[in-house]
Amino acid sequence: MPESPSDLLILALGNPDRGDDDLGAAVARRLRGRLSPGVELRELPGAADALLGAWEGRRDVLVIDASAASGAPGTVRRFDVADGPLPARMLSLSSHGFGLAEAVEIGRALGRLPERLRIVAVEGASFAPGNPLTPEVEEAAERLAAGLLDELGGS
């Protein structure tokens, strides 16, 4: 359980069995056990309703997810939800048409967003079932995890 609602919650999204959609879990593997006590880390498949439930009552949430391929695999993009709507195509990787972008915008409409919600998206190249991360995304996961540990004061 979180120490307090003001602590940071990191939500790592994706399906580890779907190629670069393993990005969230790959970052989580590198962070687990190394984060300071005020940071909670959870892995989720990424369905919108689960996201809305996960960040309910939280003030500060950071979501890590793979984004759809558009020719620059491994590119890291950061969004603060307060800045405006997400680019829906970029974050619409849910196989059920109801994922992160939907959670953010429905949360916005229903007043169910955390005070601060940031999203880090790493562009994938391949989401084929059973494939491992592509090298560019693996490298991005490594950099992202190291950066987060620096930023958040982990070990």
Added chain:
Amino acid sequence: MAETVTPKPDSPETGTPESGTPESGTRENVRSLDLKVEVLARVEGEGGMHVRVRGNRVEDVKLNIFEPPRFFEAFLRGRQFTEVPDITARICGICPVAYQMSSCHAMEEACGVEVGGTLRELRRLLYCGEWIESHALHIYLLHAPDFLGYESAIHMAADFPEGVQRALELKKVGNELLTLVGGRSVHPINVKVGGFYKAPSRSDARAMIGRLEWARDASIETLRLVAGFDFPVFEREYEFVALRHPDEYPFNEGRLVSSAGLDVPISEFDRHFFEEHVEHSNALHGRRRHGGAYFVGPMARYNLNFDRLPASVQAAALEAGLEETVNNPFRSIVVRSVEMLYACEEALRILDGYEPPPAPAVEVTPREGVGHGCTEAPRGILYHRYRIGADGSVLDATIVPPTSQNQPTIEEDLKAFVEDHLHLPQDRLVWQCEQAIRNYDPCISCATHFLDLHLEEVE
């Protein structure tokens, strides 16, 4: 109040049909039309659709689908029969219970084991959870926007927050039921051949009753809401196929019956149905042996099993304006709501007086043989057939998912619908084509992706 929501003026049902077609224009007497939707949203998975029109005739309809279960069938070979429920559950994040149930039943048949009593009830309870979460998602967040004139649930949420909140809460109740029986809500881990690893405690089960009572009331509200939608006029003759059980609305067991008079044990599935490869799709198409298309899912179950619904659910269905047989697939959203209500009622029946079973599973010893499983996934019958060796290893596997079976029917619906509605403006016709596809809540790949809609008219 949710029920005061009315379709937007530009919704497809309320607009005035217009003649002529845009963009490609008209050349002499041969109309030319090219309608495209790059990504068809609000379906499970992704695929492609191509409709070619010449004059007033639809020349061709193609639903292009990439379907992973074929891979699963290959890599199941050599695995132990006990691993199959957990492996096949991975085929779909929205209907994993269906895969677990069909595979468990198949393995138990192969091994000569029957699972009854409280364990059987728990399986039905688990299935109730899956129907509730799957139906709630589709009714409100994927299909209702079509009827209310919104591009998506996101656009709907601002005007209709009560409905979206209700949907999310209903889905949550379904997920809680999956967690209670299955251990977690996505890809449950508590299911095994022979039963479960652990049965829910009495107190945990009873704690769900209040939640299910709320969900039952919310399902009644849902039914009243969707009953008020406008439905495009569209009916065809279908062969509906579903399970039918002597005493209950079907989840796990029954004979395979159809509206054309088929009535056989599930072990005869392969004698009456087959899958064929079509050039334009990686997904196999399910057909009857005589070549006809058939229709599985909520409307098929309802039409073939209305008399198996409890009186209260029957009354609610009739009050919602349904007859005992429904032939307009656009009304499937109402039928799906009836089934969500049924799943809540059935879950309450099972939870009421639940006592944990003496053992969470029955012992299953492998033997050489063939087993069949056919259960009612939210989208229709899911057929599994396995041959296992004496050591319990899988020798071969066949999985026929519901959306495979509905593909030819979806294509035939689109052909008939487009030909009947060529007077509509292009954007409205595309909208209603997408809506017609969503009537089937297609789980296009059960994991993978891509459905584009192209409606092309040749000159």
